[in-house]
Amino acid sequence: MTDPADLDALYREIVLDHHRNPRNSDAIDAPTHEGEAINPFCGDEVHIKIQLQDGGIKELSITGVGCSISQASASLMGEEIKGKTAEQITGLAEQFNALMSGSADSMQSDLDVLKGVKRYPVRIKCALLAWSALDDALSS
Amino acid sequence: MSGPHGFDIDAIRKQFPILDVEVNGHPLVYLDTAATSQKPQVVIDAISDYYSRSNSNVHRGVHTLSQQATDIYEETREKTRALINAADAREIIYVRGTTEAINLVASTYGRQNVGEGDEVIVTAMEHHSNIVPWQILCGEKGADLKVVPMDENGDLIMEEFDRLLSDRTKIVAVVHLSNALGTINPVKEMFQKAHAVGAVTLLDGAQSAPHMAIDVRDLDCDFLAFSGHKIYGPTGIGILYGKYDLLSQMPPYQGGGEMIASVTFEKTIYAELPAKFEAGTPHIAGTAGLGAAIDFVNQVGLDNVAAHEKSLLEYGTERIGSINGVNLIGTAKHRSGVLSFVVEGVHPHDVGTVLDSQGIAIRAGHHCAQPVMAHFGIPATVRASFGMYNTTDEIDRLYEGVQQVFEVFG
Numbered sequence: 001m002t003d004p005a006d007l008d009a010l011y012r013e014i015v016l017d018h019h020r021n022p023r024n025s026d027a028i029d030a031p032t033h034e035g036e037a038i039n040p041f042c043g044d045e046v047h048i049k050i051q052l053q054d055g056g057i058k059e060l061s062i063t064g065v066g067c068s069i070s071q072a073s074a075s076l077m078g079e080e081i082k083g084k085t086a087e088q089i090t091g092l093a094e095q096f097n098a099l100m101s102g103s104a105d106s107m108q109s110d111l112d113v114l115k116g117v118k119r120y121p122v123r124i125k126c127a128l129l130a131w132s133a134l135d136d137a138l139s140s
Numbered sequence: 141m142s143g144p145h146g147f148d149i150d151a152i153r154k155q156f157p158i159l160d161v162e163v164n165g166h167p168l169v170y171l172d173t174a175a176t177s178q179k180p181q182v183v184i185d186a187i188s189d190y191y192s193r194s195n196s197n198v199h200r201g202v203h204t205l206s207q208q209a210t211d212i213y214e215e216t217r218e219k220t221r222a223l224i225n226a227a228d229a230r231e232i233i234y235v236r237g238t239t240e241a242i243n244l245v246a247s248t249y250g251r252q253n254v255g256e257g258d259e260v261i262v263t264a265m266e267h268h269s270n271i272v273p274w275q276i277l278c279g280e281k282g283a284d285l286k287v288v289p290m291d292e293n294g295d296l297i298m299e300e301f302d303r304l305l306s307d308r309t310k311i312v313a314v315v316h317l318s319n320a321l322g323t324i325n326p327v328k329e330m331f332q333k334a335h336a337v338g339a340v341t342l343l344d345g346a347q348s349a350p351h352m353a354i355d356v357r358d359l360d361c362d363f364l365a366f367s368g369h370k371i372y373g374p375t376g377i378g379i380l381y382g383k384y385d386l387l388s389q390m391p392p393y394q395g396g397g398e399m400i401a402s403v404t405f406e407k408t409i410y411a412e413l414p415a416k417f418e419a420g421t422p423h424i425a426g427t428a429g430l431g432a433a434i435d436f437v438n439q440v441g442l443d444n445v446a447a448h449e450k451s452l453l454e455y456g457t458e459r460i461g462s463i464n465g466v467n468l469i470g471t472a473k474h475r476s477g478v479l480s481f482v483v484e485g486v487h488p489h490d491v492g493t494v495l496d497s498q499g500i501a502i503r504a505g506h507h508c509a510q511p512v513m514a515h516f517g518i519p520a521t522v523r524a525s526f527g528m529y530n531t532t533d534e535i536d537r538l539y540e541g542v543q544q545v546f547e548v549f550g
Contacts, residue, residue, distance in 0.1 A: 007497045011490075011548050042489055042505050043519040065519055067487035068549075120493060 009116030010123070011068070018072035023079050028059045035137025037129050044070040044126060046133040048078075055085045062130070069114075069123050074130035076111055086138055093131050100124045147444040153529050155180040155436075166499030169534045174319050174478055174525030175503050177350060177372045179429075186432035187374060190425050198424055199398065199415075209424055216431035217414070220379055223434050224364060225355040228384055230413040234422050237378035238346040239269040241365030242313070244380055244417065245342055246273035248390040249363075250311065253340070256282035259308045261339075263288040263296055263325065264515055265318040268508045270344045274313060283310070290515065294321040294470040301330060309339040316348035320509040320523065321470030322453070322478030324348070328359050335360065340386065346370055350527070351449060351476045353442045356381055368426060372527075373433030377426030380417070387413050394419040445528045449477055452526045456535045460524070463542055469521050480507075480521040483542065486549045488520040494548055495522075495541045502538075 031049035038045045044066025051059040062078045064071055077096075081089050096111055098104035102118045117127045153159050156178045161168045170178060190212060196205035198213045214229075221229040235241045250273075254260065260274045264287050271285075278285045286309075288301045305312075312334035317324050331341040345354055345366040356364050364381040368374055382390075392399055392410055396419035401409040410416045437445070456479045461468045469480040483491050492504035503523045506513045513519060524538055 004497065007494065007548065010493065016549065043510070043513070044489075067489035069490070123489070123493065126489065 006116065006119045010120060012113050012116065014110075014113045015072045015076075016068060018075040019068035022062065022071055022075040024060055024062050024075070024082075026061060028061045031059075031061070033137040033140050035133045035135070035140055037132035037136060039066075039070070039125060039129055042066065042126075044129055046070065046074045046130045048074075048130070048133045048137050050137055052086075056083055057081055057085075057089075058083075062133075064130075064133075066129070067123075067126055069117060069126040070129045073114055073117075073127040074133070076114065077130045077134065080109060080111055081134065089134065089138065093135065096131060097128070100127055147440070147448055149448070149529070149531060152440065153531075155182070156529050157181055157184070159529060163499035163501070164497050169498075169500040169537045171524040171526065171530065171534065171538060172501045172503050173350070173527035173530070174347060174370070174507075174523065176369045176375065177527050178529065179374070180372055180433075180436050182436050183373055183429045183432045187425050187429045190428035194428075195425075197421055212431065213422070213424055213427050216427040216434070219431050219434045220381075223354075223438070224379075224381055225357055226381055227357065231381055231384050231387065233380040233382065233387070233414045233417045234427060235365075235378045235380050235417075236376055236423070237367040237369070238267075238344060238365045239378075241363075241378055241380035242270055242342065242344065243273045244393045245363050245365075245382070246277045248393050249340065249386065250274070250277040251280070252389075252391060254278070254281050254283050254310045257308060258283040258310045259286050259304075259306070260284070260311045260313065261286045261288060261301070261304055261309055261334075262313050263315060264290045265294065265296075265321060265323060265325075265509065265512050266313075266315050267319055267344065267346065268510070269346075270313055270315055270342075271511070274311070284308075287511075288314075290323075294318065294323045294472040296323075296325055298326070298329075302333065305333055305337045305339070307337055309334065309337050311342065312339050313342040313344065315344040315346075316354070317345075317351060317476055317478075318470070318509070318512070319347045319478065319525075320507040320512045320521065321472060321480055322475035323470060323472035324352075324474040324476055327361070331360050347477065350437070350445070351442075352446050362386055368430040368433065371430075371433055372436060374426050374429035377423045377430050384413065387417070392416050392419070396420045398422075440528060446476070448528060449526050449530075452530055452532065452535065453477065453479065455532050456524065456526075456538070459535055459539050460542065463539070465546065466542060469516055469518070477526050479524045479526075481524075482518055482521055483545055486545055488522045490549065491522045491542070491545050494545045495538070498537070498541050498544060500538055500541045 036047045046064040049061045095107040194208040196209040198210045217232045286304045340362045342363040343361040349366040350371040368377040399419040465484045488504035
């Protein structure tokens with residue numbers, strides 16, 4: 001059961017801002033890795049291109065279509081992973097999964113603004129979509 | 141509120157126990173009947189009574205309970221025959237639902253009669269269940285799937301249908317009432333034209349069966365598919381109607397018990413209709429529920445249901461369509477049961493979550509009709525769909541819910 005406070009926690013102003021003004025949406029010149037994730041049930045899409053240099057993400061571009069949660073999560077993720085190594089990203093992905101499943105209450109990062117999603121089980125896959133796209137890119 | 145023909149909405153609502161449920165602190169407003177209808181108490185009781193008092197297998201026991209189960213099973217077949225005005229109860233085949241019914245026809249009649257260079261015609265507003273089975277068949281046989289396009293309102297372009305028909309057309313499979321748009325298609329006219337070129341016709345009645353009377357002999361459809369759960373009955377039981385001569389000549393769909401006359405390791409002789417298509421122990425409890433649902437629908441009267449839902453759709457179109465920032469999707473001349481719309485700047489899933497927080501159940505998504513979404517250039521819609529139990533007050537709640545969406549996403 002949800003109450004109005006849950007709805008406010010889901011649609012935090014910062015989340016809606018990332019949805020309206022997604023960060024890192026411009027194309028990049030020399031991507032080394034590309035990936036995408038599509039949710040066949042709702043048609044949401046996230047496409048990601050990254051340029052890895054010296055083991056770290058130097059540049060990235062994220063585009064997509066879909067609900068506010070899937071697109072805001074992609075934008076927030078992009079901000080978080082910039083400059084990080086593949087190993088650090090694996091750690092972040094695990095922490096974010098834990099935040100969504102409710103097994104952790106905070107990951108001490110800006111991604112915490114998405115923790116309201118865990119009260120909406122059907123929306124968790126929206127928040128995780130970008131991370132699938134990232135995983136797809138890094139394993140490409 | 142009482143309708144013109146003694147349609148008493150309060151009395152009807154009382155028969156659906158789920159309508160008393162609260163969702164997220166609000167009385168439930170169920171506007172997702174196109175996905176599945178709610179069940180009246182008589183249907184719930186029929187299933188419970190069957191398991192409590194008559195449970196047994198059909199057609200094989202000499203004992204009393206087996207006879208009772210068989211009676212229930214066959215009585216529902218007769219009720220279904222009467223519902224759709226089929227000539228013979230043996231033309232009624234139990235399946236799991238519309239999807240299985242269409243797959244059955246594609247895999248049996250289709251495999252037997254569609255060959256290389258032949259064509260199967262569907263429309264641009266089909267549910268995936270009336271696209272994919274034909275795609276599989278055409279892929280297997282080297283046949284072509286042709287699609288009747290629609291216009292910007294969601295009406296089929298009939299001139300294009302006329303143009304597609306030829307002596308290569310073997311099957312014309314058409315949705316009666318679009319689940320995504322609410323469009324009612326001119327199927328009687330289409331079937332006449334299909335028959336004129338020698339094609340066989342299939343009507344997808346999943347959405348229309350609960351909203352209007354279907355007369356298979358008046359429409360002259362060769363096959364009709366529909367689901368129990370959309371006509372106030374249980375899930376897991378559905379109907380394939382087929383003309384007797386066609387069904388007789390078709391090969392079986394699944395092999396097993398119940399569908400045979402005799403078996404040796406050298407040769408199996410198939411049972412007569414309808415058993416030939418009902419291999420294995422069927423969903424007997426489902427037929428008990430479906431029989432109760434048909435009685436219930438007959439008691440209310442499909443004409444009364446249609447009139448009530450027409451007034452709901454008119455009210456909803458006016459009320460929701462008048463909201464600034466809301467665009468209705470699908471404005472065909474003849475529509476029923478479905479109000480599909482988009483809210484500018486807000487994804488349907490977000491609309492769905494905000495509405496759910498107020499106890500309003502709608503469907504947000506592509507409604508298993510991605511080609512329809514592509515036609516309108518949108519990924520998804522919000523779909524409010526109506527059943528006999530919905531009220532104008534509930535449409536007012538939806539109106540207020542949409543205002544709330546604007547507040548959140550403003």
